[in-house]
Amino acid sequence: MTTAADRFAIKGFGPENLPYASFSPVDGKPRLGARLGNQAIDLSALADATGGLDRSVRAAISTSNLDALLAAGCEAWTALRAWLVDAVTTAGGDGIVADSSYPVDDILLHMPFTVADYVDYYASEHHASNVGKIFRPDEAPLLPNWKHLPVGYHGRSGSVIPSGQDFPRPKGLRPEQNGSPSFGPSRRLDIEAEMGFILGGSAPAGEVSVAAAAQHLFGVVLFNDWSARDIQAYEYVPLGPYLGKSFASTISLWVVPFEALSAARITPPARGPALAPYLNDEGEEPWGLDITMEVIVDGHTVSRPPVSALYWTAPQMIAHMTVNGAPLRPGDFFGSGTVSGPEKGQRGSFLELSWAGKEPFAVTPDTEMSFLTDGQTVTIRGTAPGPGGSTIDFGECTATVLPAT
Incomplete structure (x- = not known):
């Protein structure tokens, strides 16, 4: 039997990372997810399929972004991560994870949380x-x-x-x-x-x-x-x-x-x-x-x-x-x-x-160049060492400068 990590993990986005995001499938509603390889896991759907989460944590992930989870506090985050790591590394669990996931290329990403101060x-x-x-x-x-x-x-x-x-x-x-x-x-x-x-x-x-x-x-x-x-x-x-x-x-x-x-x-x-x-x-x-960033123009x-x-x-x-x-x-x-x-x-x-x-x-x-001209695109990437020689990938931060209005 294989695990979801065996089936889906790629360098930078293995079970050591599992970053969170607010995403929606095309024409779907925003939901809270986590990334394993090139799959975006719908956390609420996975919880429905596997159980094992405290009711309050389950409620915190049944939303469109991280706001409720941030408000729930550190104990909730720790419990969620432990449950998620277990779900993607349990032998025979790859099918359940697959049924709760969407290819990253087929989703839209949104602001992951509401910025307070x-x-x-x-x-x-x-x-x-x-x-x-x-x-x-x-x-x-x-x-x-x-x-x-x-x-x-x-x-x-x-x-x-x-x-x-x-x-x-x-x-x-x-x-x-x-x-x-x-x-x-x-x-x-x-x-x-x-x-x-x-x-x-x-x-x-x-x-x-x-x-x-x-x-x-x-x-x-x-x-x-x-x-x-x-x-x-x-x-x-x-x-x-x-x-x-x-x-x-x-x-x-x-x-x-x-x-x-x-x-x-x-x-x-x-x-x-x-x-x-x-x-x-x-x-x-x-x-x-120990994070190394890369600035790309x-x-x-x-x-x-x-x-x-x-x-x-x-x-x-x-x-x-x-x-x-x-x-x-x-x-x-x-x-x-x-x-x-x-x-x-x-x-x-x-x-x-x-x-x-x-x-x-x-x-x-x-x-x-010295400073930015209109039409230029800047992308920032970043990686960090993970446990056991793995890599933690932060994805990318990118935007293009448009002409002044």
Whole structure:
């Protein structure tokens, strides 16, 4: 007898991964599913066929997306994953899984959850240092606060859009040499290759510790926080980004459970100076992530940012966002900030790759670029090591830039 994993699993989408998604068969209703190989499993249908799920967990997956499961909390996620892994690895269960599944090529993917609050961080020391060198060449690259707290800003949750949804070039006020700004389409449209973290459970009074953060870390996606650098440059002092960021931020649509990343967890880079107690993770399990991203422009790879280089970890970012009493809600979402490594080919933004346009970078042997032109498509992919030498694949995060309206 064979298992569903034997029959369907492919590299990156085996039983070690089983990412979640909201999907619908063509002309069908959206439902919550999980991916095994190139099959999308209808979780509700599989539960009907096999049983074995607690009633509350069964209710949480009988919906169109992850919202109810996120609200159900960590115990429900753990129980669901254990049941699902068992279902796809049980001998003789491949037929039941097959009857509850649809080919990935024959489904439509939707936003996997409703974004509650959205925070974007600035967790890469290499990225922050590069930006500092570009804009403040005569000063220290990092501002004094950077190594004391995860710098971030509260963004617009409605601007988080699904992979595959194209968007028009944003418009706004742009700085000019004569001192008076002009209004028009952004001339310096950029990407930011990031990881996105989806939170669940509730902490109405805030103050989620680093140690307790794991209870709220549901899943991870690829994230492209598109940036209009010229609009951002004119508006961001003194309150920070606004129109330069709020037009579009793209997420991948297969949500990798944080539990699937156990083999990818590594020690983060060495830190100094000493951290405030609420951010101190000494003695805790390592929360760095060994994920390699790939930035692709019109089919050509231009960068491979390493998530392992992030200075701040996801639990530290959760601890920081709640330490002042700010509540945590199901569906809260935060981005890591641009992921960059120490090498030029590891930079996660075109601002860095082109050094603010002064050093155009190669896309092909015959073409160079600095910032995005209309019609260009950017795709971000990512993989992580899984248990037993397996691979965890995040799918892709993609969109095409359309002309300004």
